[in-house]
Amino acid sequence: MNVSELPKHFDTQAAESSWQARWRELGVYRYAEAAPGQERFAIDTPPPTVSGSLHVGHVFSYTQTDLIARFERMRGKRVFYPMGWDDNGLPTERRVQNYFHVRCNPGLKYESGLQLPDPADPNFDPKSPPQEISRRNFIELCLRLTEEDEKSFKALWGRLGLSVDWTQEYSTIDPRCRRAAQRSFLDLWRKGHIYSVEAPTMWDVDFQTAVAQAEVEDRKIGGHFHHLRFAVEGSPIGSKIDIFTIATTRPELLPACVGVTAHPDDARFRHLFGKRALTPLFGVPVPIFPSDLADPEKGTGILMVCTFGDATDVRWWREQNLANRQILGRNGRLLAVEFGQPNWPSVDPQRANLLYSELSGKNVKQARRLIVEQLRAPDEAVLRGQAPLEREPAPIEHPVKFFEKGDQPLEFITTKQFFVRLLDKKPMLLEAGDRIQWHPEFMRHRYRVWTENLAFDWAISRQRYFGVPFPVWYPISAAGEADYANPIVAEEESLPLDPADAAPPGFNEGQRGKPNGFVAEADVFDTWFTSSLTPMIASGWGEQPDRFRTLFPMDLRPQSHEIIRTWAFYTIVKACLHEDRIPWKNVAISGWILDPDRKKMSKSRGNVITPMHLLDEYGSDAVRYWAAGAGLGADTAFDVNVLKVGKRLVTKLFNASKFVLGKEGVPGPIVYPMDRVFLLRLRDLVRNATRHLENYEHQQALAETERFFWTAFTDSYIEMSRARTQGTQGAEAQGSALTTLRIALSVFLRLFAPFLPYITDEVWSWTCAEETGCASIHASAWPSEADFPELPADGNEGIFDIALEALYAINRSRTAAGVSTAREIKTATLAAKPDAFPLLQAACEDIRLAVRAGELLAVEEPQLDGAGIEVRQIEFVSA
RNA sequence: GGGCGGUUAGCUCAGUUGGUUAGAGCACUUCCCUUACAAGGAAGGGGUCCGGGGUUCGAGUCCCUGACCGCCCA
Numbered sequence: 001m002n003v004s005e006l007p008k009h010f011d012t013q014a015a016e017s018s019w020q021a022r023w024r025e026l027g028v029y030r031y032a033e034a035a036p037g038q039e040r041f042a043i044d045t046p047p048p049t050v051s052g053s054l055h056v057g058h059v060f061s062y063t064q065t066d067l068i069a070r071f072e073r074m075r076g077k078r079v080f081y082p083m084g085w086d087d088n089g090l091p092t093e094r095r096v097q098n099y100f101h102v103r104c105n106p107g108l109k110y111e112s113g114l115q116l117p118d119p120a121d122p123n124f125d126p127k128s129p130p131q132e133i134s135r136r137n138f139i140e141l142c143l144r145l146t147e148e149d150e151k152s153f154k155a156l157w158g159r160l161g162l163s164v165d166w167t168q169e170y171s172t173i174d175p176r177c178r179r180a181a182q183r184s185f186l187d188l189w190r191k192g193h194i195y196s197v198e199a200p201t202m203w204d205v206d207f208q209t210a211v212a213q214a215e216v217e218d219r220k221i222g223g224h225f226h227h228l229r230f231a232v233e234g235s236p237i238g239s240k241i242d243i244f245t246i247a248t249t250r251p252e253l254l255p256a257c258v259g260v261t262a263h264p265d266d267a268r269f270r271h272l273f274g275k276r277a278l279t280p281l282f283g284v285p286v287p288i289f290p291s292d293l294a295d296p297e298k299g300t301g302i303l304m305v306c307t308f309g310d311a312t313d314v315r316w317w318r319e320q321n322l323a324n325r326q327i328l329g330r331n332g333r334l335l336a337v338e339f340g341q342p343n344w345p346s347v348d349p350q351r352a353n354l355l356y357s358e359l360s361g362k363n364v365k366q367a368r369r370l371i372v373e374q375l376r377a378p379d380e381a382v383l384r385g386q387a388p389l390e391r392e393p394a395p396i397e398h399p400v401k402f403f404e405k406g407d408q409p410l411e412f413i414t415t416k417q418f419f420v421r422l423l424d425k426k427p428m429l430l431e432a433g434d435r436i437q438w439h440p441e442f443m444r445h446r447y448r449v450w451t452e453n454l455a456f457d458w459a460i461s462r463q464r465y466f467g468v469p470f471p472v473w474y475p476i477s478a479a480g481e482a483d484y485a486n487p488i489v490a491e492e493e494s495l496p497l498d499p500a501d502a503a504p505p506g507f508n509e510g511q512r513g514k515p516n517g518f519v520a521e522a523d524v525f526d527t528w529f530t531s532s533l534t535p536m537i538a539s540g541w542g543e544q545p546d547r548f549r550t551l552f553p554m555d556l557r558p559q560s561h562e563i564i565r566t567w568a569f570y571t572i573v574k575a576c577l578h579e580d581r582i583p584w585k586n587v588a589i590s591g592w593i594l595d596p597d598r599k600k601m602s603k604s605r606g607n608v609i610t611p612m613h614l615l616d617e618y619g620s621d622a623v624r625y626w627a628a629g630a631g632l633g634a635d636t637a638f639d640v641n642v643l644k645v646g647k648r649l650v651t652k653l654f655n656a657s658k659f660v661l662g663k664e665g666v667p668g669p670i671v672y673p674m675d676r677v678f679l680l681r682l683r684d685l686v687r688n689a690t691r692h693l694e695n696y697e698h699q700q701a702l703a704e705t706e707r708f709f710w711t712a713f714t715d716s717y718i719e720m721s722r723a724r725t726q727g728t729q730g731a732e733a734q735g736s737a738l739t740t741l742r743i744a745l746s747v748f749l750r751l752f753a754p755f756l757p758y759i760t761d762e763v764w765s766w767t768c769a770e771e772t773g774c775a776s777i778h779a780s781a782w783p784s785e786a787d788f789p790e791l792p793a794d795g796n797e798g799i800f801d802i803a804l805e806a807l808y809a810i811n812r813s814r815t816a817a818g819v820s821t822a823r824e825i826k827t828a829t830l831a832a833k834p835d836a837f838p839l840l841q842a843a844c845e846d847i848r849l850a851v852r853a854g855e856l857l858a859v860e861e862p863q864l865d866g867a868g869i870e871v872r873q874i875e876f877v878s879a
Numbered sequence: 880g881g882g883c884g885g886u887u888a889g890c891u892c893a894g895u896u897g898g899u900u901a902g903a904g905c906a907c908u909u910c911c912c913u914u915a916c917a918a919g920g921a922a923g924g925g926g927u928c929c930g931g932g933g934u935u936c937g938a939g940u941c942c943c944u945g946a947c948c949g950c951c952c953a
Contacts, residue, residue: 009918218953399953445883446951453952561950596890598949629892633884635949639891641905644918648904653920659915696894703893707903718915808922815910815922822913 006766010654012619015758020158021439022761028776029073031080033550041072042081042554044535044584045164047172049091050149054156056638057601059611061590063627063700065558066162069589070754073163074782077165079755080551082168082538083157086125087146089527090207090405096141103130104138104465106522110501111137112842135465136502139173146171161620161757163527163778170537172530173466178496180537181468183529184574188420189489193577194460196418196487200307200314201411201459205332205364209402209463210417210472213456214566216410219402224393225299226251228375230260232384233276233285243383244269244277245390247299249398250309251375252367255282255337255356258322259305264290269302276333278381279304280388281355281371282339283347289320308412309457310401323871326414329842330463334367336360337559348381365410416484418470419457422573426451432572432582438508439696440633443561443589447572450565458570460526467524473504480515488518506762532570535583554584561589561633588696591635598637622646623810628755631699649706650759653752656714657763658803660741663725667742668735669789672724674846675740676791677800678717682744683791686783689751698754705751713744717806721850747783798836800842805869806830806840806847813871825853829859829873840869 001706009176016063023029033463041388066081070704073079097103100116101124114137116126118447133141143653150171157164170177188194201210202840216393232242246260262269262278269288276285286304293312294303307324314323323343331334334706337356355374360365377391382388401410422429438444461470471490474482488504490497503509511517531549539551553575568587575583594600595607602608614623625646631638670676685708692700721737723729746768757778764777774780810828832840837860848856859872 008916197948310921440884449882449952455953503921565951592950594949600949631893634892635885637891639905641891645904648918652916655916655919657915662915692895700895703903714916715920811921812923818910820911820913821921822911 015762026775028778029165031165040078042080042551044554044557046559047086050085050087050146056611057593057610060593060627063624064590067698067754069163081164083164085150085171087171088173088467092142100141101130102133105132106135108134110134138465175496178468180533182471182495183542198416200412200414201417201734202410204406205408207329210459212459215404216401220397221400222397223249225396226393227390229388231278233278245300246302246304252371253306253309256306256325256327257304259286260288261291261294262302263294263296266296266506278382280382282352283382309746333363334359417459418461422457432576435582437586439588446564460529461523462526464524468496469524470521472521473499473518476517478515482519521807528566528570532574551790556586557584558588559784575664591633594637618647620645621650621758628702653759660745665734667739672733672736675736677797680791683788702755720846750783753777798839802839803843803847809869809871810821810851813874819876824877826875826877827855828853829857831859831870831872833864834860
């Protein structure tokens, strides 16, 4: 090809679209089953949540994974690099409900070809009650909506140049994933790791679903300490009544009070243990017991136990065998209860019911406001006329548990839920974590600490719709009662299924909901129950045994650090419980992108930077350069300047390549000392860059390559060899220089290829593709010793650094004299210390040619300050 | 309250097992259109490596301690 016909500038956008098409056409990123003896490298790509938009943080972390994929591919491994979409779950549900104005009713049957009113229709009434549809219809709508998102995500990934094999695509709600999740359930059920129980569970009252420990976060919110007087039961009439004061932030749970406790060593309350207290207003007798868990410093030191205010209440309720008086319903409103009935004792049921009737049906906030008013009134029955509220509520700020996606504090509500038993498996899970390499290493602690502190088994059932259903039914007795203790689980061959549409083995559809028939479980799995299977889904677990054997365990799991406790943890759980193996050998944790003020990017903060305009303005390679500049685990503030630097590097590569390939002449053997020394240094660079990439330190590889390319190659070696390439120093010196330049260019292109896939393939296509027979640089071999001819060492390797110093020294002289680099030098003299002098002499001719001097002398100066080279005399050709 | 990470130039960040005078880019100043490159090049100024102690011949680097920032967990 005629390099002189190449465009003046590199058109990034045109190159990006043409190379994407070319890569597809060549199948460069297609995973091929490894030949015998050939290594494979399997990546458990994080499936992005599709019901949102991508920001530069995603671009950042996905690029870091792609670097590794490209590096390993060039090293000759068969790279398995799939892409999944995480589309099930709450965010999508919410969008579908609003967009189509529907609600899911899992009790309804599927209606094929369901017609929905068009929200754009003028007759459409948005205030009308939402249409109820079956779960399968609802899922179809979710799929319709997520399909669009997936298209735009895919376009962005393509643009960014992710070397994903797009034939290996999945989404977490597709039949394959649903089948895998249900198969996982069956396997764990058979192995006895899953149990279902009716117990107090963390519950979000808005979403009306159970949540797992991993989805819970503490938030500091304002509240009030309410000081309430309780009476001790049995104070003799006429004597001074024995009263104590508890402090609580949740007075509305007073009707659910089932006990009172204080620290066993607390002298103030020791005399009360074993007696019973009477709750104010409701007059409920409850036991007073000692507990180490009560903090004498907190509040008044004595507190009420309710069903259920928090996790400690649950514990006390269990350990002390307390009554269960659940007053909060699943919707977060107070249930109707009747005092005086069994389990609801009261010394004055009539009054208790009167007071409670005001609270019944109210939500927590409303009930709290009302009960505080009730507590201000004198309480004759229990407190002989004193008001239960001892003093005005005192504002405090305290940590409260929230569902990470929710807006209301979590409640503990007694419901039937499925759990995976984990608490007995901590040692095994810790040991598994130790067998995995974590990058950076300190991220191992996050996993370890989470696993050690795990307090609950994994609650896997969710009372939601856009998810994978439990493949479970319950028999109905002749009397019409569902038998939840004896679930019927599906057979593996029938997966995936929705128990609302399919009948269990041995039953027919006509028996649904009838005596001696069956009823379907309505719950779906926690989304992590499916996502925790990604390495198994992608590698064909349970479906393609041969493929599974070669791909599992995978080599690499890339992910971010805030989901170590969920995604990484649950994936390790699943791999251990199903296969008794770790899911991958390496975990690479990418950092977060912070906004320029070092705040985490989030929609709610409104500081999200989207990537498309950056790709348009700077080009994919520049964006990737920015992403590759940060090491794993390092949070980085977004800085548009780094993109500019990347763009400059791309331009420099483009121009330097044009220079090298534009030289005419016949390449010959490397006989010239400076060429040999330069190649030796380049060979060191290859070794270092390779080592850094092997160690998951891509930023080091890039930084060293870039630095050497800029200072040693374009700024110096090219200048030193320029004259020789034109043949002025004879054919042998020219041939040696041309060969060196060609080797260097080919090596540089390949060292940069994982980072800058577009510009490197563009340049590669000019001549290297034909010369090597590799149509794409990304299918070529990573540079190695094999790229270099025999380069015997002769002890003169120092001439390169000396030459560099001499060039800098002369540049300084030029600048000091205010002389253009275009002006030639008539004569100059360089001074070196005796130990450096022979090297300077040896490099003198190369320096002279580089700076275009008529005459260049080297002198020895034992008394020279410092170690460098100094210009002793310089005379420029007159302008 | 516990754990982990961080604090290096105005900004964004490197700095590997301790080892010359602590680096890069951006920004700033000055100069230069030079046959690969003005989408460029050359040069320059700019540092109490968060504070305090310690180990060492020698500490940005190791140890102790304090402050601040971030994250995770209670």
